[in-house]
Amino acid sequence: xxxxxxxxxxxxxxxxxxxxxxxxxxxxxxxxxxxxxxxxxxxxxxxxxxxxxxxxxxxxxxxxxxxxxxxxxxxxxxxxxxxxxxxxxxxxxxxxxxxxxxxxxxxxxxxxxxxxxxxxxxxxxxxxxxxxxxxxxxxxxxxxxxxxxxxxxxxxxxxxxxxxxxxxxxxxxxxxxxxxxxxxxxxxxxxxxxxxxxxxxxxxxxxxxxxxxxxxxxxxxxxxxxxxxxxxxxxxxxxxxxxxxxxxxxxxxxxxxxxxxxxxxxxxxxx
Amino acid sequence: xxxxxxxxxxxxxxxxxxxxxxxxxxxxxxxxxxxxxxxxxxxxxxxxxxxxxxxxxxxxxxxxxxxxxxxxxxxxxxxxxxxxxxxxxxxxxxxxxxxxxxxxxxxxxxxxxxxxxxxxxxxxxxxxxxxxxxxxxxxxxxxxxxxxxxxxxxxxxxxxxxxxxxxxxxxxxxxxxxxxxxxxxxxxxxxxxxxxxxxxxxxxxxxxxxxxxxxxxxxxxxxxxxxxxxxxxxxxxxxxxxxxxxxxxxxxxxxxxxxxxxxxxxxxxxxxxxxxxxxxxxxxxxxxxxxxxxxxxxxxxxxxxxxxxxx
Numbered sequence: 116x117x118x119x120x121x122x123x124x125x126x127x128x129x130x131x132x133x134x135x136x137x138x139x140x141x142x143x144x145x146x147x148x149x150x151x152x153x154x155x156x157x158x159x160x161x162x163x164x165x166x167x168x169x170x171x172x173x174x175x176x177x178x179x180x181x182x183x184x185x186x187x188x189x190x191x192x193x194x195x196x197x198x199x200x201x202x203x204x205x206x207x208x209x210x211x212x213x214x215x216x217x218x219x220x221x222x223x224x225x226x227x228x229x230x231x232x233x234x235x236x237x238x239x240x241x242x243x244x245x246x247x248x249x250x251x252x253x254x255x256x257x258x259x260x261x262x263x264x265x266x267x268x269x270x271x272x273x274x275x276x277x278x279x280x281x282x283x284x285x286x287x288x289x290x291x292x293x294x295x296x297x298x299x300x301x302x303x304x305x306x307x308x309x310x311x312x313x314x315x316x317x318x319x320x321x322x323x324x325x326x327x328x329x330x331x332x333x334x335x336x337x338x339x340x341x342x343x344x345x346x347x348x349x350x351x352x353x354x355x356x357x358x359x360x361x362x363x364x365x366x367x368x369x370x371x372x373x374x375x376x377x378x379x380x381x382x383x384x385x386x
Numbered sequence: 387x388x389x390x391x392x393x394x395x396x397x398x399x400x401x402x403x404x405x406x407x408x409x410x411x412x413x414x415x416x417x418x419x420x421x422x423x424x425x426x427x428x429x430x431x432x433x434x435x436x437x438x439x440x441x442x443x444x445x446x447x448x449x450x451x452x453x454x455x456x457x458x459x460x461x462x463x464x465x466x467x468x469x470x471x472x473x474x475x476x477x478x479x480x481x482x483x484x485x486x487x488x489x490x491x492x493x494x495x496x497x498x499x500x501x502x503x504x505x506x507x508x509x510x511x512x513x514x515x516x517x518x519x520x521x522x523x524x525x526x527x528x529x530x531x532x533x534x535x536x537x538x539x540x541x542x543x544x545x546x547x548x549x550x551x552x553x554x555x556x557x558x559x560x561x562x563x564x565x566x567x568x569x570x571x572x573x574x575x576x577x578x579x580x581x582x583x584x585x586x587x588x589x590x591x592x593x594x595x596x597x598x599x600x601x602x603x604x605x606x607x608x609x610x611x612x613x614x615x616x617x618x619x620x621x622x623x624x625x626x627x628x629x630x631x632x633x634x635x636x637x638x639x640x641x642x643x644x645x646x647x648x649x650x651x652x653x654x655x656x657x658x659x660x661x662x663x664x665x666x667x668x669x670x671x672x673x674x675x676x677x678x679x680x681x682x683x684x685x686x687x688x689x690x691x692x693x694x695x696x697x
Contacts, residue, residue: 125573125577128577128580129576132413148403148406148410149410149411153411156414157413159414160414170569171569171570174566199577202584202585203577203580203584206584207409209402213399213402214399214405215399215400215403218403218404219400222400222404224598225395225598227598227599324411324626324628325408325411326404327404327407327594
């Protein structure tokens with residue numbers, strides 16, 4: 116009777132965990148939590164856990180086998196197993212029910228804005244060789260800009276990270292500088308380069324492995340007038356990309372002509 | 387830090403979000419480790435490992451530290467494996483050396499470190515990370531060899547060593563029987579480790595969402611403080627060793643040696659690992675191990691800065 120209860124508890128935990136992992140993966144919610152390269156492992160683990168739950172119920176332990184785990188293991192005694200079941204199922208379900216698919220403003224502020232591409236994980240900025248005499252320094256980038264995606268108004272569809280790159284890399288800057296762009300991100304207060312208090316930051320979370328390590332990449336936006344969106348509101352901005360020098364550092368500033376509330380993009384994070 | 391921003395701001399939804407993301411990332415690796423532990427329990431003869439490794443305890447620890455190259459495991463998955471290997475008779479010194487080295491001294495980590503530090507002397511950083519990780523792990527193995535087992539391992543693990551199971555109990559059974567038994571051992575180990583892993587993830591999620599990370603910025607100017615704070619940060623963030631280099635590389639204002647300390651200390655000690663380790667080791671030993679690793683890695687890294695004048 117006790118052995119059957121142990122099996123039932125173990126099987127229930129595996130089934131709940133497996134089901135949650137499978138649901139998160141197959142519903143597409145996984146994209147909010149993990150980098151694409153890690154997602155498939157969640158699906159595999161979910162399926163394996165569901166399979167283990169079935170196998171555990173279908174093939175009870177042979178009496179000859181000592182399969183109780185390590186001596187003194189938490190799941191070795193019935194009270195311990197009940198407690199472990201609570202610890203394993205309770206917080207998981209509570210977190211699944213309460214978890215949003217993106218961070219709120221307090222976490223973004225706690226992590227601090229990343230306003231230079233060199234501070235983004237895994238990003239390398241290549242400083243190009245100076246152009247030789249008579250060589251057209253921007254020839255290559257000018258041709259690259261032809262291939263940048265544009266919206267129906269002909270504005271370049273830029274990402275926050277594109278502008279951070281362009282601020283750092285002289286060879287990339289002409290692709291965006293003084294060009295009309297469309298950019299999507301979340302509104303947060305500007306903490307620097309905002310002397311008159313009229314600017315705000317446009318933020319996208321940059322993920323390396325999972326949401327827990329995501330860093331808020333931010334560019335400064337100069338709005339056309341007063342804007343009053345709550346923090347973390349998704350907005351679509353049309354405007355001109357500029358790269359002024361501020362305190363000896365070149366920073367991206369979008370001189371916005373239009374700021375509209377918009378739906379979140381399909382991929383909430385950038386990678 | 388602006389005056390109006392507190393150093394601690396708890397938001398339950400953000401906490402849940404970070405908590406789940408760490409869980410979802412880690413569970414597959416923990417599951418892999420526990421599946422391996424079940425197979426080891428039922429199919430690996432107790433004395434096979436000891437017969438393959440050098441008889442000399444120091445040479446055994448030195449060779450065990452290299453096993454990660456052949457059997458790469460992440461820091462979550464390796465604990466159930468060594469727990470089972472110890473129960474199978476692998477000396478604790480060898481197990482510790484393997485446990486601490488495997489998450490660092492493996493091909494995936496070498497590649498990710500090299501990629502993450504492009505433009506920041508990647509060869510040097512990768513070589514130092516692997517060498518220091520291996521050296522410290524083997525040193526820890528040597529130290530454990532000189533300790534009584536009862537001061538290192540939990541009584542439950544010692545009981546398992548005293549009463550070996552599976553193939554070594556003299557019971558016979560076909561492959562099907564052993565597979566079924568391996569499955570049940572794996573499940574038992576998985577549930578056991580998941581309890582600790584869940585608590586560790588909660589602690590890591592709390593720190594990664596609620597604590598303002600600007601509080602560590604002023605520490606970057608002093609090599610001692612920078613190294614200590616980067617190791618502390620590695621322990622708090624509880625990152626996977628395959629990807630932590632990408633995070634470390636972004637601390638551009640911190641000295642290289644402090645990032646090296648982050649990369650060596652983090653895979654050996656972090657919040658979730660401390661919880662997982664308590665399933666194998668005595669708390670007093672664990673406290674000594676954590677402090678010892680912190681001091682040794684910190685001292686070596688700061689010393690490296692002096693020797694090599696690394697910026």
